[in-house]
Amino acid sequence: MQAPSWTTAEARPSPGSARLRRSRTWRRFSKNRLSVIGLAFIVALVLSALLANQLTPYPPLAPNFLAIYQPPSWQHWLGTDALGRDMLSRVIYSLRNACIVGFGAEVVELTVGLLLGSTAGLIGGTVDTILMRVVDVVYGFPSFLFSIILVVMIGHTILAILIAVSATSWVGMARIVRSQVIQVRQSAYIEHARQMGASTWQTLVRYVLPNSMGPVLVAVTFGIPANMMSEAALSVVGLGIQPPTPDLGELIIIGQGSVLSYPYLLIWPALLFALTLLSFSFVGDGLRNVFDTKSGR
Amino acid sequence: MDLVEIEGLRIRFDADGQVVYAVNGIDLTVAEGQVVGVVGESGSGKSVTVTSIPRLLPKTARCEGRVRFDGIDVLNASAAQMRAIRGRSVGMIFQNPLAYLNPTRTIGSQLMEPLLFHHLAGYQEARRRGLEMLERVGIQNPAARFDNYPFEFSGGMLQRVLIATALIAAPKLVIADEPTTSLDVTVQAQILRLLKTMQRDLKMSMIFVTHDLAVAAQVSDTIYVMYGGTVVEQLNAADLIRAHRHPYLAGLLDSLPRLDRPVGRLPFIPGLPVDTRQPLAGCPFFDRCGVHTDDCHTLPALTTVGPSHRVACWRVAGELVVTDPTAKAGGLSGCIPESL
Amino acid sequence: MVRFVVRRLFFMALTFLVISLVTFFLMKAAPGSFLAMNVGVNGASFGADQYQVSPQVMQAIIRHYHLNQPWYFQWWGFVQGFITLHMGTSFEYPTTPTMTLIRQTFPVSLSLGLISVAVGLSVAIPFGIIAAVRTDTWVDSAAMLAAMTGTAIPSYVIAVFLILLFGVWFHIFPILGYQGPQYYVLPVLSLSIPMIGASSRYLRNSLIENLHSEYVIAIYARGGSLRQAIFGNALRNSLLPLITTVGPQLAALMMGTVFIEEMFGLPGMGHIFVNAAGRRDYPLIMDSALLYAVVIMLMNFLVDIVYGVLDPRIRKSGRMG
Numbered sequence: 001m002q003a004p005s006w007t008t009a010e011a012r013p014s015p016g017s018a019r020l021r022r023s024r025t026w027r028r029f030s031k032n033r034l035s036v037i038g039l040a041f042i043v044a045l046v047l048s049a050l051l052a053n054q055l056t057p058y059p060p061l062a063p064n065f066l067a068i069y070q071p072p073s074w075q076h077w078l079g080t081d082a083l084g085r086d087m088l089s090r091v092i093y094s095l096r097n098a099c100i101v102g103f104g105a106e107v108v109e110l111t112v113g114l115l116l117g118s119t120a121g122l123i124g125g126t127v128d129t130i131l132m133r134v135v136d137v138v139y140g141f142p143s144f145l146f147s148i149i150l151v152v153m154i155g156h157t158i159l160a161i162l163i164a165v166s167a168t169s170w171v172g173m174a175r176i177v178r179s180q181v182i183q184v185r186q187s188a189y190i191e192h193a194r195q196m197g198a199s200t201w202q203t204l205v206r207y208v209l210p211n212s213m214g215p216v217l218v219a220v221t222f223g224i225p226a227n228m229m230s231e232a233a234l235s236v237v238g239l240g241i242q243p244p245t246p247d248l249g250e251l252i253i254i255g256q257g258s259v260l261s262y263p264y265l266l267i268w269p270a271l272l273f274a275l276t277l278l279s280f281s282f283v284g285d286g287l288r289n290v291f292d293t294k295s296g297r
Numbered sequence: 298m299d300l301v302e303i304e305g306l307r308i309r310f311d312a313d314g315q316v317v318y319a320v321n322g323i324d325l326t327v328a329e330g331q332v333v334g335v336v337g338e339s340g341s342g343k344s345v346t347v348t349s350i351p352r353l354l355p356k357t358a359r360c361e362g363r364v365r366f367d368g369i370d371v372l373n374a375s376a377a378q379m380r381a382i383r384g385r386s387v388g389m390i391f392q393n394p395l396a397y398l399n400p401t402r403t404i405g406s407q408l409m410e411p412l413l414f415h416h417l418a419g420y421q422e423a424r425r426r427g428l429e430m431l432e433r434v435g436i437q438n439p440a441a442r443f444d445n446y447p448f449e450f451s452g453g454m455l456q457r458v459l460i461a462t463a464l465i466a467a468p469k470l471v472i473a474d475e476p477t478t479s480l481d482v483t484v485q486a487q488i489l490r491l492l493k494t495m496q497r498d499l500k501m502s503m504i505f506v507t508h509d510l511a512v513a514a515q516v517s518d519t520i521y522v523m524y525g526g527t528v529v530e531q532l533n534a535a536d537l538i539r540a541h542r543h544p545y546l547a548g549l550l551d552s553l554p555r556l557d558r559p560v561g562r563l564p565f566i567p568g569l570p571v572d573t574r575q576p577l578a579g580c581p582f583f584d585r586c587g588v589h590t591d592d593c594h595t596l597p598a599l600t601t602v603g604p605s606h607r608v609a610c611w612r613v614a615g616e617l618v619v620t621d622p623t624a625k626a627g628g629l630s631g632c633i634p635e636s637l
Numbered sequence: 638m639v640r641f642v643v644r645r646l647f648f649m650a651l652t653f654l655v656i657s658l659v660t661f662f663l664m665k666a667a668p669g670s671f672l673a674m675n676v677g678v679n680g681a682s683f684g685a686d687q688y689q690v691s692p693q694v695m696q697a698i699i700r701h702y703h704l705n706q707p708w709y710f711q712w713w714g715f716v717q718g719f720i721t722l723h724m725g726t727s728f729e730y731p732t733t734p735t736m737t738l739i740r741q742t743f744p745v746s747l748s749l750g751l752i753s754v755a756v757g758l759s760v761a762i763p764f765g766i767i768a769a770v771r772t773d774t775w776v777d778s779a780a781m782l783a784a785m786t787g788t789a790i791p792s793y794v795i796a797v798f799l800i801l802l803f804g805v806w807f808h809i810f811p812i813l814g815y816q817g818p819q820y821y822v823l824p825v826l827s828l829s830i831p832m833i834g835a836s837s838r839y840l841r842n843s844l845i846e847n848l849h850s851e852y853v854i855a856i857y858a859r860g861g862s863l864r865q866a867i868f869g870n871a872l873r874n875s876l877l878p879l880i881t882t883v884g885p886q887l888a889a890l891m892m893g894t895v896f897i898e899e900m901f902g903l904p905g906m907g908h909i910f911v912n913a914a915g916r917r918d919y920p921l922i923m924d925s926a927l928l929y930a931v932v933i934m935l936m937n938f939l940v941d942i943v944y945g946v947l948d949p950r951i952r953k954s955g956r957m958g
């Protein structure tokens with residue numbers, strides 16, 4: 001309706017238009033300042049996961065019986081646990097595990113979701129019906145119980161947990177991709193491309209996927225913390241990554257056990273985990289502002 | 298004193314620093330029992346003007362000027378005072394009846410609301426009068442339809458329900474904002490006839506908003522022609538063809554398809570509608586007017602040129618009368634299938 | 638409506654069978670059996686000869702649990718037992734039918750779930766209304782920030798903060814075990830806070846949308862007040878779609894009871910299930926997994942029926958889902 005001046009600049013392709021679009025994306029994203037803070041936190045998180053070996057002041061597994069249950073100090077920022085292990089190092093390694101499972105399982109979900117969703121959406125007909133029935137049935141699974149059974153069956157390695165976490169959560173992605181594909185496919189310009197003789201595969205790669213990226217990216221941003229939650233939840237019930245490998249769920253359970261005497265063992269892992277999850281949520285909201293053309297005025 | 302007196306009304310919308318100048322100084326009066334037609338193209342400020350009378354504009358609206366209804370200073374009245382008027386002294390009929398009814402409640406329960414909200418009747422009495430009203434607006438078997446939901450009605454039937462709702466408390470004024478625009482042509486004529494009959498029977502005043510000059514001419518006593526948030530001409534419906542003076546109105550009449558003229562080119566008024574993001578400087582029709590002068594850079598005032606005939610145009614004020622040589626009395630008949 | 642119910646029931650049956658099959662095969666495919674894992678340690682429960690189970694005893698055990706039968710026989714045995722409520726006995730507790738274990742523990746889990754939903758909704762609805770009516774005030778921002786935090790953080794992390802706040806710093810509520818209603822407070826809060834977050838935000842947005850819709854303007858035009866617009870109309874129309882979100886939330890919440898029970902030491906079914914999974918107690922894994930699945934499906938089904946009955950557009954046209 002009332003077009004702000006930049007749309008006129010964008011209508012004509014000019015050398016500056018790509019930059020304009022980028023700046024518009026950034027402006028929409030950063031409209032909520034929490035999104036920017038969340039993004040910064042995630043960047044710091046990923047960096048610390050990558051550089052965990054260099055960053056951590058102490059090895060996370062090495063006990064030090066001369067320094068058990070030390071409160072936070074300059075030597076041990078977050079204190080030490082019952083075996084004198086440095087909590088900061090343990091938290092950093094736990095967050096690294098959470099990241100591996102969070103991002104890794106999301107890659108699995110994305111792959112399966114993209115494959116099944118776009119197959120169903122593009123081919124349609126019986127294939128679509130069957131695939132969507134499968135999705136409906138899996139959707140009815142008690143997902144967390146299923147992950148537990150899987151972990152028990154496959155083992156407690158990071159890879160097993162990754163599989164267990166993504167085993168049922170791909171259905172959401174498949175649904176989103178399918179509805180996006182159908183929506184884009186029905187739009188006029190795909191019709192045009194098809195009439196110009198583009199094959200199904202070409203339309204998928206050249207037109208449909210790039211145009212359905214927005215909601216998928218938003219779903220990914222919310223999917224990663226969901227995976228992290230499932231991963232930690234498995235260790236909360238004692239069926240996740242096995243000790244002594246540090247894990248957020250395990251830190252929480254152990255911290256809870258001694259919460260009356262040593263509350264700092266519980267506070268810091270829980271707080272950092274909560275901040276991590278919140279950051280993803282804020283970034284997801286920011287991305288939603290970017291892609292949501294309806295309410296993104 | 299007239300029932301509605303609007304003087305120098307200006308309305309702008311101010312949301313997030315984005316200002317829209319919707320109405321730029323309007324004078325309008327409605328006498329008791331009179332039907333006033335408000336005509337103008339989409340975006341000319343018709344709806345905003347008339348919804349200011351029951352003060353139903355969104356919170357972002359800023360009003361200046363004076364609006365009096367039945368002796369009440371509407372723009373300064375208390376919320377309770379306004380609630381007491383709405384539905385009881387002013388009834389409203391909207392363009393899209395389906396949207397203006399709650400989809401999850403029966404039409405009967407919504408029909409009775411004006412009576413119940415104002416404690417004009419108890420439930421039993423309200424229901425009786427509701428059924429009676431449905432009958433009057435031409436709903437067959439009202440007792441069976443009373444407990445039906447909006448989605449079970451056609452558009453024309455819903456508009457009848459909305460009319461019944463607006464009139465059930467016998468208001469002094471009914472405001473119909475493009476009541477037939479969303480309906481089929483044949484249904485349009487029925488609804489128009491119904492409205493006109495009800496207005497006469499209940500001896501109400503009516504403000505009838507439309508973008509269709511022909512419809513306005515058939516329903517109204519007086520016509521206000523709006524452009525760019527201003528009234529450009531006000532005249533008796535009977536004088537519309539014969540005595541119209543403003544170049545915009547002349548253009549409008551010229552662009553109507555007519556039976557007394559070969560259909561070849563469909564005339565239209567070239568140019569774009571007014572940019573509502575700027576405050577009005579000068580005559581709103583300036584850009585599209587074929588006969589503008591230097592005077593037209595300032596906003597012309599509504600000037601009386603005859604009995605109940607006022608025009609806002611510098612050329613008219615300067616006695617440069619614009620006439621349409623092809624105009625004939627009665628030339629509008631045939632624009633809608635049935636005359637009233 | 639009838640067609641809808643039949644279709645849904647058919648789907649539930651199908652899902653049930655698929656879940657039982659998948660669970661069954663996963664259990665079968667798993668390396669290590671209950672016998673291999675536990676006989677040496679917990680053999681006491683199997684008979685007098687604790688430390689050396691003789692081949693005869695082993696055979697007897699295998700026969701007792703039909704472990705020598707073809708897979709479909711075993712599978713159908715589980716399913717049939719579940720449907721007829723004549724479930725077998727657990728490996729772990731051979732003298733106790735799983736039915737008894739479930740009967741002891743399931744009410745704890747179910748009541749935990751239902752109370753949390755009730756608390757969640759009864760807090761979320763007023764929150765959502767206030768945030769919607771006071772849009773863009775600090776009340777709204779605070780409620781929405783709380784909602785966002787509540788939705789982003791899982792119940793077991795919320796449980797941590799509740800434990801610290803009410804159990805450690807203020808000593809108001811007990812944090813472990815089950816000896817009375819006050820032991821329910823923190824678990825219920827942990828489970829309902831995420832729900833409060835999600836539901837109040839949903840209700841707020843939907844209520845705002847409804848309050849700006851044309852039919853509400855029409856109510857004002859008939860002389861109605863904000864109160865009449867909200868309580869007679871807009872709230873009802875926003876609660877209807879909120880009902881549809883309750884189904885999936887219930888599912889998430891029932892899953893949440895598993896680790897919340899574990900954290901607060903509540904003797905619920907989640908605890909039983911986790912133990913059973915850890916020890917490969919097939920009958921118990923199977924029965925509790927199926928029970929969770931059935932409960933979640935039934936709740937979803939009920940929620941959809943309630944929605945269909947309350948929304949006249951669906952009730953009258955009979956189209957649903």
Ligand SMILES: Nc1ncnc2c1ncn2[C@@H]1O[C@H](COP(=O)(O)OP(=O)(O)O)[C@@H](O)[C@H]1O
Pocket residue numbers: 310317318319337338339340341342343344345346355357573
């Ligand atoms: N709520 C609103 N916020 C901002 N602008 C508005 C609003 N309502 C109407 N307008 C603007 O006011 C002008 C007049 O609108 P309206 O009275 O609805 O025109 P019409 O003559 O078609 O009924 C238009 O430019 C419209 O965009």
Ligand SMILES: [Mg+2]
Pocket residue numbers: 343344345474475
């Ligand atoms: Mg209008």
